[in-house]
Amino acid sequence: MEKSKKHYKLYKSGKLWITAAIAVGMFSVTSVTAQASSSANAMTAGQPTQRVVPTQQVDTKSQLIDNKPAENVNTSDQSVDDTKLNQSVDEAKKANVAVTEDNKAAKTTEIQGTESADASAQVTAAQASDKADYAQQITDLNVAKEKEVAYEKAVNTGKKDNIDGKTQIATSSNTQALKLDKSKPVDESTPTGNIQPTDVYPGSDEKASPNMASSTKVWEYSGNQVIGATITKNWAKAGTIAIRDSSGQIVEKSVDLNETFHDFQVQNGNWSDTSDYHDQGIPKVTISSNAVDNVEMWNVNWQTTFWFTYSGTKQIVPISKLTGSNDDPKFYFLSASISGSLYTGAKNPTQWEDGNWQPNEREYVQTNDASTVVIQPNSTVGLETLAQNGVVTNLPHGMGYTQTGAVYPKTDDDDPDVYALQEGVSFADFNTDKPTLYLGAVPIEKSARWWHSNHNMNSDELAFVQKPKATYHKATISHTQVPIVTINEKINYVDEFENPIHTVYDTNNATNKKFVTITRTTADGNQYQETWVATGEVANPNIVRTTTKDVNTGKDVIDEVITNTGWTIADAGVFPAVRNPIITGYHVIKTTDAAQDLNETTNQTVTNAEPNQLREITVIYVHNNEKAIVSYIDDNTGKTLETKELIGKYGTTDQYRTAGTIKNYEDKGYVLNTDNPTAADNYPRDGITYDQDGVIQSFEVHLKHTSETISPSHPKTPGDAINPN
Template structure:
């Protein structure tokens, strides 16, 4: 990084012009100026363009505005490019938020998050530069959705990193894929923007004077050096320099600004932009309504050039299942093949993967057992075990709604990936089910005396209704042994005593006792 370089802006422009003329001859660069600006850039949000002056008004001097312009094709990062223009940061030294420039690996249609992110946060693998006019402390995300699902205008939902210097200042910014803790303590994915360590330089508040300041971005494809020059009000030229990794082969470009509770008129005026268009494709992952649900990257095995090839892959997206490549019925555009050949410079089209909600299922089986015992706990008849009832709860991960099924013939919870309906036969869509009535067995010599099943009596266990919150049912029918049968018999017993001599003759009268 170089600070406070004293150089004439006219000298700088002359040097760049000479370099560009050589590059144009050698590389056949695309030349953009105020007259053909809208052929190569797309305006978004509050951004408007004045073709007479070549001025893009990113935000009017109004609160809560977001505007940007993005290059419709990617830049070949193996070739030098130069962007020459001017920036107007507004006339209120206490206004917000500033202007961000970003080169990134995402789609040419991607837009970074506003507010404290200055349109850089949320872009994939971005190398950004910002002229920040509002001091921001760290802001934890308020949304528990991953970054790709958060609106680009919802800066509080996305969150932002704290500034490395008191505003106003200029610095390089990088984004990296991080897990960030939200305000409620959950963890979410974010392409999180952080000031590049050691690159911040203070600006003077006198630069926020409603005037245009010369601004140049120059990239050397041979050394992969990216240089930013900004001319202060007093004519001093501030310079920032960084090196771009070899892994960046083709990069999208976007320039953005936003306002919030504080505001400013924020503008960029183009003089010229000379670059080589890379041959690229975009890739999108959408649900069946066309909503973006994930971010993806494209690889170029032979480089991002005409007649080269591109490769994309199907992503694993939590809560969703891939169903098809878009035939035009989802987004209105027919998808390119997942891999293919680059036929022209610039954007060759979009690979569109379509996903349906991945329904999740849980099962619970409820059993019913009836025991038949005597008063001592001994079994008097075989227990009754009912046919189990299995409940299947299907949850839609998008809105959290559930559908409940039950079955007594299957436990197979396989679902149709598009509809969430069970594929196995035997499921009934119902929130509860009944175990049928069971008659108490007749046990010889015993009589039922108690039954703890609800709404039942000594002759039966009544039908029992259960649902997916029910525990197993265990009932007990108690029997007692029948009393013994008593019989009676009457019999008279007599006693008679005979008295005789030794010779057998009678000696005295017989004694006859009272009968018993």
């Protein structure tokens, strides 16, 4: 038999008490009352015990007790040595690893059993489990130390304070809160604004930029109407945001991406010869139906204000609060890849000439609404002052993050993750929930002709390295030795003088009752006692209670297992009925059996509260009564002088006495007639002994009268003064 139950305790989260759904196995047991046997003398005096009977079914949960061990219970600590674990924790902390004690993972094993701690297999098993757990924790701490070295190197590579007030880092210790849907979710809702699209077509159309080939729809705005325009696009269910909810747990929620494009400026310094490529100086804005490669701008500088709303409620996501700490989410947003390429062709050519023309552009991005900029170590993006005479920018203080290398690999423009990890710039630690980005491009050589497009892509691949986080937890094992209460039944068989007349009936180790009272725990943390009873040669019981913390809820999870077979939950045990033995010549006249049954000792209900752990019963026997009819015969006349009825007991000598009566007749002149052949065996002078059980027997005493022996003063009527025997 192995019984187990799991339940959750009440726990506190913040200022709220939270109760989880609980399913606890409830046991119903029989509550009994018992009265101990009195002594054999008291039984003989007519004071039998009260019969012990079941009363009612009760819920063991109601039997709440104070958590106080019994006086005869020994408790010992059998926990595993944690010296090496403590040493590893100290070493990891000195190595700057973020080490915390994880109380949620702590484990407490409480073992209640009848064996000593040294002999308990459950203690040995718990120690082995905890020892292996400690060894794994030590390994994890050592690995964290190695990872910390790599982390420190990565997080400090290129770390500096820029003159625009932002801290530039090469990596981040936090995961990205934003996850964009990499299946490129489609939202074909038309952008809103103060101008209308000049054209609408699918991304597969030849008019579409290759960067928007995955779009199902593209909205194009072109011409001077773009200058001064405001255009807003919503991408529903663009991805998910990881946040902490009110209970402190990190959860993911679906979000919509919203962007407003505004404050467009015509870039000056563009190539103005329109003989072949007359469209190159015309402002153009294209917006995609997907949220990843979402916009492309031509010949303009502009501003983008973006924000996220929870799908359904449209409530703005507080990205300014997603600063992150260790494993908490942190919010980043990739504005665009920052591309640029030096002009290598002729000065002011009049037409397009293959081989002597290269884009003469330097894209940039900047914001006032973030305090951290993330740029990968292998990126050629940096902060520069881009203000030049005769060159229009919308950069705050003329400084922006831009491509400083000679050549940007255009083949990677369709991969937003490359934008983020190689040639992109990302902002973090926003101070508003609706940040504004300043984007555009300037010519590298303003005297040379140029045209420009800025492909704006978004990515969530911005968790570059995670700061090692190590946790440890302790395990506790305690062993409580509880006693087994053994109750025996003894039945004494005696006569009315308390002399034993039969072998005593006594239980042995295979027939007695064994009780163990253990302490269990309810779902709300209260404790109650539970009684288990067994009969026969059964294994020693143990209750093993392991308490851990649910890693998701922080609630106590208690797993209780009672091991070994032959034990059942009960307040009482019952000794079976025992038939009274048959003793020849005796019968039962009294018993201390509560049922007062003279044929048997009936079922005896016992509890662990029995005094002296012995249920003793006495059965009292007496001799069967014997009856004899004795007739005194006058052989002279053949008449019966008198008849007497005598009572005696089987097996005794001279119990039924006749000597006194015979003496009375002899005093009157009678003598025993020894010549009567029919009464050869019936001449008892001192008494008669009987050898049959319960049979009425008749006896005759024959007398003869001799006149010379009659006293003149003797009464004439026979038997007048005869002795009553």
